[in-house]
Amino acid sequence: MIYFDSAATTLQKPASVSAAVADAISQMTTPGRGDHPAARAAAELMLRCRMEAAALFDVPQPENVILTANATHGLNIAIRTLVAPGDMVAISGYEHNAVTRPLHAIGNVSCRIVNGRLFDPAQMAEGFRKALDGGVKAVICTHTSNVFGYTLPIDDIAALCREKGVPLIVDASQSAGIHPVSMKRWGAAYIAMPGHKGLYGPQGTGLLLCGEGQTPAALMEGGTGSLSRQQEMPDFLPDRLEAGTQNVHGAAGLLEGIKFVRSRGLDAIRRREWDVVRCLAEGLKAKGGFRVFDAPAGESAVLSVLSLEMPPETLADRLAEQGVAVRAGLHCAPLAHRTAGTGETGTLRFSVSAFNTPEEAETVLAML
Amino acid sequence: MTYYLLLSRSITHAQRMSRVLERAGITVRFFRPPMGLTDRGCSYAVRVSGGNYPAAMELLRQEGLAPMRVFYAEGGGALSEITM
Numbered sequence: 001m002i003y004f005d006s007a008a009t010t011l012q013k014p015a016s017v018s019a020a021v022a023d024a025i026s027q028m029t030t031p032g033r034g035d036h037p038a039a040r041a042a043a044e045l046m047l048r049c050r051m052e053a054a055a056l057f058d059v060p061q062p063e064n065v066i067l068t069a070n071a072t073h074g075l076n077i078a079i080r081t082l083v084a085p086g087d088m089v090a091i092s093g094y095e096h097n098a099v100t101r102p103l104h105a106i107g108n109v110s111c112r113i114v115n116g117r118l119f120d121p122a123q124m125a126e127g128f129r130k131a132l133d134g135g136v137k138a139v140i141c142t143h144t145s146n147v148f149g150y151t152l153p154i155d156d157i158a159a160l161c162r163e164k165g166v167p168l169i170v171d172a173s174q175s176a177g178i179h180p181v182s183m184k185r186w187g188a189a190y191i192a193m194p195g196h197k198g199l200y201g202p203q204g205t206g207l208l209l210c211g212e213g214q215t216p217a218a219l220m221e222g223g224t225g226s227l228s229r230q231q232e233m234p235d236f237l238p239d240r241l242e243a244g245t246q247n248v249h250g251a252a253g254l255l256e257g258i259k260f261v262r263s264r265g266l267d268a269i270r271r272r273e274w275d276v277v278r279c280l281a282e283g284l285k286a287k288g289g290f291r292v293f294d295a296p297a298g299e300s301a302v303l304s305v306l307s308l309e310m311p312p313e314t315l316a317d318r319l320a321e322q323g324v325a326v327r328a329g330l331h332c333a334p335l336a337h338r339t340a341g342t343g344e345t346g347t348l349r350f351s352v353s354a355f356n357t358p359e360e361a362e363t364v365l366a367m368l
Numbered sequence: 369m370t371y372y373l374l375l376s377r378s379i380t381h382a383q384r385m386s387r388v389l390e391r392a393g394i395t396v397r398f399f400r401p402p403m404g405l406t407d408r409g410c411s412y413a414v415r416v417s418g419g420n421y422p423a424a425m426e427l428l429r430q431e432g433l434a435p436m437r438v439f440y441a442e443g444g445g446a447l448s449e450i451t452m
Contacts, residue, residue, distance in 0.1 A: 031379055032378065032379040032380075032410075035399060035400045043379050043380075043383060044383070046380075047380060047383045047384070050380075061432075062380075062384070063380055063381075063384075224378070225378070225379060226377060226378040226379070226409075226410055226411065227377070227408045227409050227410065227411075228408075228409030228410040229407070229408050229409035230408045230409060234377070234378070236377055236378065236381075238378075238380060239377075239378050239380070
């Protein structure tokens, strides 16, 4: 199979990931409960995972790295902490349902949706400048669109938020492990990301990075192995957000995935992925019969296209029959499609990882 | 032998205290202390020898990892709390 669906889940992982998961299942229990070697090993692993993530994402304290089930989990914590019924928030027009559905569920939240042309970061930054006029309680913004691979000007948006004193939540689902993501530089309130995409961890893992001074609301209450006589959740991290038995084997795999990203380097990963995306984009344009939403050079690991002859789902089905995995549809981001004008059709999305090659792209082009 | 027990708020806190101290050459071990030492329930304690206590506390304060409470143990093992 040629796998081009890494924006959903990376399928090819470093071999160390599955080995670490297997080791953890057979050798580790849960940190902070028993105090025997199997529990200690789990505690050591969880701390190493937090420290490795803190180093990659410029988080000053590893306690502020929360192990979550996925990016959606982290986004729900962040959004429900900062947004209450009646509040106004500013979001980009390229958000995923992981952002828009929690906002909808809170109820009576006014959303200023900052629209802008694809791949026009200056226009997007200016839109956020206009949106932050004093009434906005929080900004929630994706770093890279999961549909179009458009990387938003998050440095500028973060600077605006700091200037205006508005807390920023970043959805780094598509950028973590590809683009630099820095808590220190952005000064964000929260940054959420999955473990199973660009960090090459197993499904069921994710990270929520908490900014300095944040006291997040606990989505779940329960045992933490700390302050057990107290019925309120601990007010310190990570315990406040990690009630119940942790996904230790998932964290073991995630740790290895993050180590892989750090050892290979973001620049090298991005270059490799861009080589594949560029090959696909240029090949499709040369072939004709496609609308190609290609990002500026080096920006993206995602490529959305529309065939002028058949719906995305039909084309994805044909490719699947030939052993090529892609995704068609709205990609859980109807807002992004509305903004880009593809709300009626959705798109066909190719999304690559560090394990893909331009030769795979050439093979797929020959099938189209 | 005298020693001190530095109470942490969580296992992560205990691990980080231990790492900072071990990195500075201060040998420690951490463990679950008797419930009688903690008024709010489960905790961890990092054990430091009497001679290393001042340097350990200074390091932990510098790193923002100061313990929640500190107990002093005399040779016989009786513990008394140190006011911080």
